[in-house]
Amino acid sequence: MCDQLKDQYQLCQEIGRGRFGTVFRCFHPVSNDFFACKVIDKRLLTDSTDRECLQNEPKYMALLSPHPHILQIFDVFENDDYLSVVLELCEPLTLLDRIIDRPLLETEAASIMKQLLEAVAHCHRLGIAHRDIKPDNILFDSQNNLKVADFGSAERIGDGGTMTGVVGTPHYVAPEVLLGRQYNEKVDVWSSGVILYIMLSGVPPFYGESAEEIFEAVVRANLRFPSRNFRSVSSAAKDLMRKMMCRDASRRLSAEQALRHPWILSGGEASDLT
Structure with a gap:
């Protein structure tokens, strides 16, 4: 996990899990707000298409934000092994x-x-x-x-x-x-x-x-x-x-x-x- 992420946010409980990553509820002490943090293990991405998707998502979300009906992106942290994206926190049911x-x-x-x-x-x-x-x-x-x-x-x-x-x-x-x-x-x-x-x-x-x-x-x-x-x-x-x-x-x-x-x-x- 990225040190910068841990410096700025406190990761709380896991709220979701996918093929390549885990979503946590996280707390930002400066703003006193809760967010969702998607942490993706890049070492699991052996397929070039998956790697492209990984890079596309934060890029396009940043371009489209803010909009009242598009999930807002707030922060992106990356090192050699992990990509962490801080997002608007939503309810658990889709x-x-x-x-x-x-x-x-x-x-x-x-x-x-x-x-x-x-x-x-x-x-x-x-x-x-x-x-x-x-x-x-x-x-x-x-x-x-x-x-x-x-x-x-x-x-x-x-x-x-x-x-x-x-x-x-x-x-x-x-x-x-x-x-x-x-x-x-x-x-x-x-x-x-x-x-x-x-x-x-x-x-x-x-x-x-x-x-x-x-x-x-x-x-x-x-x-x-x-x-x-x-x-x-x-x-x-x-x-x-x-x-x-x-x-x-x-x-x-x-x-x-x-x-x-x-x-x-x-x-x-x-x-x-x-």
């Missing part, structure tokens, strides 16, 4: 924990989706695509404000407005990524649309028994709203999902356009578009 047991009311889902789209639109305005939007990467602070986290897969959008590389998570990745094509920042809108579908129905829109089957379903992009799951979901919500999960990325809404959809503007109260 969006995944919130939606795993029951679908949400449309008003609840609209509140969450508005905050998520505001974060995504901010990233895109600054030329950054997150590329791994999923419920596990969506946190909440003590005031219940949504915070997008985990920018390890993020990428700067190129001069031509496109990127390459197969990154993302089954269920949430956009079809153009899986097809190996060049793609743009609207992959984040697709992933956000998948989250909205799951929040309202309790099931993913594209599924299979294995990652391969899920990917095949995503590429087909045959979006349906089975009545057993969507009987009480409004036509306005379905319209937004169709436009966010449009297979043709050129016709897919941008994050800014999605924020202006009647269902979002009404806070989930718009039932139809007539």
